[in-house]
Each structure stands twice: as structure tokens, then as C-alpha cells.
Amino acid sequence: MGKLQKLSVFLLSVFREFPRRHLIVASALAGCLLALTAYPQNDVKIKRQIAEPLEIVIAERVPAAIVEQPQSFELNWKEQKVTSGDNLSTLFQRAKLSPIDVYKISASKAGKSLRNLYPGETLKFGVDSGGQLAELHYVKSPLESYIFTNNNDGFSAEKKVREPDVLIGYREGVINDSLYMAGKQAKLPDKLIMELANIFGWDIDFVFDIRRGDSFSLTFEDRYLEGQKLGAGNIIAASFTNRGKTYKAVRYTDSNGRSNYFTPEGRSMRKAFLRTPLDIFRISSGFNLRRKHPIHKKIKAHRGVDYAAPRGTPVYSAGDGKVIATGYSKANGNYVFVQHGQTYTTKYLHLTRKKVRKGQSVRQRQLIGTVGSTGYATGPHLHYEFLVNGVHRNPRTVKLPQSRPIPKAEKTAFFSATKPRLAQLAKYQTPTQLASAQADSSSAN
Template structure:
């Protein structure tokens, strides 16, 4: 009897265990671009060469008439015709049998994106991903190149650009030496606190080249443009009014001369420019701020751009494969205005850089060119107070040795 009672009790417990309902695990909520993606059928893709907004919409079931209506309503704020190959996009579709597209989200860059509402209420909105800023200190040493020095520490090559941009007037980066050292204090941008999104700004740097330290401190001396520049530990501007060259060139293939045998015309004539050889497609930069007074094509010059910097100085850039600016446009020093080519009278890819002083063509390498905006005497005490903690911070970072 006791055994029977025990058995019955065990069966009751077993039955109780089987009938107890289990708690279902709720799906995690996925959010992106300000939307709860769980509420939509999500299409992720990248714009390929040959794609255009209409073809993407057609592939997702949006009729041509609707596409035209969308484009007409948003064209003043967002031009769908200018979407670029290689950019990522997302389409959020309704979770119904028709899978009706509700939103088109286009990534302008890692941070900025555009939301295009495709339903009855058509609108466009420019938005940004949440970005956090992190301060970093680094130290490096050149063994073969600046790029390799960055890569050895797992650092972004964007820092190569930052350093070369800061020191382009004082250090020849084609002549770096093994053992040259550098230190930087700068800020990085991160999306959602984890995804690297670029360099926010460089506060200070020191580059020891051939045993000599070159300090650089970010400071806003020009209160009119409110554009900061870099100055050394003696308050001298690192920036020159003109860049030394309009591009990162392979070599100078021909210098300014009053007598040169022209390789195409096969005759002796003056060559009133400096030829920088570089691969086709290499970006060409304006060597100083100014206004584009010509962006055109001639049989001799090929595609060319001419920039007036002030009443005294004008520059011209010849033989471009493609021009990137229009007449009347204001350009800043270092801005890309075109790309290296071999249009016009040219035997190979290069840019012929021409330089005018008071309307007369001159050799830029023989000119005593002005420096950038200097720090006024009235601001020097403030400047030295500003850089003091930054210099101390730099000096406390140990130099890296190979």
C-alpha cells in the first residue's frame, strides 16, 4: 500500500511538471536610424555602378508615377539623381503581402544620413547618428614611411593626412628619415561609442625631424573667419599663404624656364610653368584661398582651372582629366579643384602649375611669398597661456623608439 501511494505521488509530480507552461523569450528590439526595425521588412544594400533612384524603387515595387511624385516633392532638399555608387542604403517595407516601401534611408557618410518617406506623406529629413568624442595621445617613430609607422600601431591613416596637412609648409614628407619621431594629442569620433568615424581635431603635435622638434598648436587667431590654424611654440604660423605644390606629386618633370624644347610641338619655347608628374586621377588642390575665374578647355591647356587669390596673385592648373569647380566659385587652400590628366598638349599625366604676380607669369619657387594670418601681439599672452598645458602634456608623452 505504501508503495502504491508513493507511486501515485510520483505520477502527480510528473504530471504537474509537464503541464507547467514555459515563459517565451521575447525577441530583442533592433533600432537603427531612429526606427524600430522589428516593425518593418528590412532591405539593406549598396548602390552599384549603373544604379539610379528610379531603378532601385522599381526593383522594390514603386511605380514610375510614384517615383516622379517623390522626386518632384523633395528635389529642393535632396536630389535622388545624385546618389553615389558605393554608398549604403536601407529600405523599410511594410510587413504585409505587398511589402510596400515606406522609407528610403541613404548614408551620405558614416555620420550623416537622409531619410526619405515614400508613403502618402512624402518628406525628406537630414539626420545624424549619435557621435561621441574620445581624446587620445600617441607617439610614433618612422622606420620606412609615416604610413607604416601608423599601421604598426593600428592607427588610422587619417592621422598621416593630419600630420602632413599641419607640417606641409615646414617638413618635406618625401624626405623623412628613419628615426624621425612624432607625438600627438587629438580627438577621435565614434558612432554609438564603438564605430570609428574619423578625426575630430588635433589639439597639438610635435614632429622631431632630423633631430629638431617642430611643435604645432591649434589656435584661432583669425576671429573674422573663425578658422583655426597651427602655430609653433614661439607663436609663429606654420601655414604659408601658398602651398608648396598643388598635389602629392611623383616628380617635377619640368620647371619654369624661358627656353625649353616642347615635347609635342617639337620646338624651343618658353615654359612658364612647373610640371608635376603624377598618376591620372590624382587630386589637384588650390594652393591658396581664392575665386575661380576660369574653368574651361582649350586645345593647348586641355581642361584647366584658373584661380585669383587677391589683386596680386593668380594661379592656373592645366591638363586636368576632370575639373571639380566652376567659374565664380570660392575655393579654399587645399580644396580639390580637379584631377591629373593629359588633356591638351601633354605627352603624359601631369599638372602644369602656372603662377602670376601682378599679371606677369613668375616662377613660384623664386617668390618671397607671404605667410598666413599671424598672431597679433595683443593675443600672444593668451596664446602662450593656451599652449602651456598642451606643451606640458606633449612633453610628458614618451617618444617611441624603433
């Protein structure tokens, strides 16, 4: 913990004693201190955020229940970290505890929670003076634990969940090489770079459409527990400017508790077809905008689009549908054809492996094969075709079916929830981001 961070945590604890009207002012100050410590000081763009007053007054939150019970003095505590291949028995063995306890705990009501242990989780064993297991703490994450207590007739369990403090994080970037590189430079965690590509992947082909100078900005949930950074949560709002055209998206949780991304007007970002039917990050990591994609240039009457990609790159179904053909031919190599409703068919050629069978239903983004160079192909690539009523169309420019708007009943709630989020994103954007977000399409290419 840095000095400032310690200070802000200290301040938080002091302010809890204050009358409430002081609390708000004081906590805003503490929040600023916390934000100061949370971001690297040498990044100009990130620094801007520090000047902004924080939206969330963190000390106003009621501190959540403490997971760790005050550990009894009579108990002797041992800790075991779950590593790959571990199960309850191996962990108990390492802690030198009886297999009978494994059985008793497994048989208890909450014992189910211990069936699937994952690397990184922790078991804490509280053993009494007689060598008996009195308490077991199963720590799944800083936010989720189970406390098992040994009673005379077996173990009872209690689940403890803590709510993190959520601040608003902001990042922006300009693309020089690839989205991935730009995301890294903007200090975005991989998870958020991928989420960003998923949000805009229905509108933008991240392999072919990206140009140097394209830019992005986003706000996201930045989660803390007692002043310690937990990592990023979800993207809240985002903007992506591609060749002069700006796309915006905002997260909204509907009355059924389902969260999705929408345009500011309330249309779903999710469309019937993906623009790029393969894992773009397998390409982007080594992808260079200056590099051309020469495969197939010489072949006449080329009716699809080619994505040069490493052999084995996952290929996804562009939309929900049914596999109408799979097989091998001299020209196509291994191929998969998918039909989507009455109107659309997509075709995927030169695969190393096919992962679906004829007649099988597939979901959008379901793995259907992997990139290869079977058939007439000079190197590994995906040849992708898009047919509308049996006629080949350019997959990159074909007009795709409109996505569904938000239901009428949700409209009022949608706008009141999302407008402040979009306004907040705009407030954080630096002048260059704003300019590119407002540039018209005459500056495209």
C-alpha cells in the first residue's frame, strides 16, 4: 500500500466518526486521495481524471460485513492455496487433517460449494488444541467466502459476500498499430480491450476496417475493497471512432436484470451477424496495419473476403443458424456452410479442422472450425462468404439486418439511466478525443 493510499484509508476510518454532513465533504477528499494513489502519475491522459471530482462518495457506503471472523485465540490456523489438480482431499492431506473431516464437510449442506475448487482460491483451517478442525474458511475471492463451523453434529456453513467500492475509471487511446497495442498503451487490462472489441465488433471489422488514427474512449467500473484495487469491472460507456465515424455504446441493465450494450438511441449493439467471424486477437497481437493481405489477390471472381490468420485461430459462426454442409473439396479444402433463417447463408473455407456436423444448430460466436490452408490456399487464412438469397455479397459492406430497439416499456428507464453515463464519458474525453469523435466522415481514410 502506498503512503497516500494508507493516508486515505486512515482518513476514511476517521471520517466514519464524524457527523453525516461533514462526512460527505470529508469523504470526497478521501476519495480524491484514493484516486490519486490508484493511477500512475506519469500518464498525462490519466492524470486528467484526477482533476475531476469523483462521482461516487465512497465513505458514504455502509462498510460491508467483515469476512474474516475474529479468529479465535485457541485455534491454530493453517492456510492452503488451491493449485491445479487439487481437491478437498489433497488439501486436507497437506494440512495434515483427517479424511473423516473431508467426508463430514462434503456431506454438509453447503458442502457442494467445495466440489469445484479453482487455483488461486484459499482454504484456511482453524484447528483446536485437541487437533480437531473447528473452522474452515473457504476464500473464493476477496469478495466471496464460506465459513464452515464444526458443531457437534457436523459442519454448518455461512456464505459471506462483500460489496466492493466502485469508482469510475476512464481511459482513451489512439490506434497506431492495432487495437490491442493501443489498449495496452492506454493501460487497459486485456479483459477490457476484448470487451471493447466485442461491444463494437458488430459494426466494425477490427481486422480490415481499423486505420491509424482511429480512437476510443471508455468509462468502466474500477473496483476497490478497503482501499485495495480489485481490478476492473464492466465497461460503462464507450466511444469508438473508425475512419471518421463515431460509434457509441452504453451499458444498461433492464428490469429483468439483464445487462447489454446499446446505442445512445436505445438500439442493441448486438446484431444478427458478426462483422469478423474469427478471433481477432489471435490476429491483432502480431497484426500490423502496414502489412497487406495478398492471398487470393490473383484469383479471379473472388467472392468472399480473406482473413490472413495463424493456423488454428478459432473461427466463429457469424450468427445463429444451422449447419447445412460440411466437407472437403479440392478447391475449398475443409469447409462449413451455415444457413441463418430463410435469407442468409455464410461459408467458411480452408479450415484446418471442422468443429460442427451437418444439421447441427449453432449460436452466434460458436466455434465452428479453425483457420488453415486446406484446398487452394497459399497460406493459412479464412475465406469467408456471405450470401443473401443465394447471391454473393461483400461481407464487409453488406447491409445487415437492424438490431432490435429497447422495448417501449423500458424507454424512460433506459434514457434516465444512460444519459448521465454518456455525459460522464464526454466530460472525461480530452479535446483530441472530442474532435475525432465529432469529425465528419469526409475525413475518412
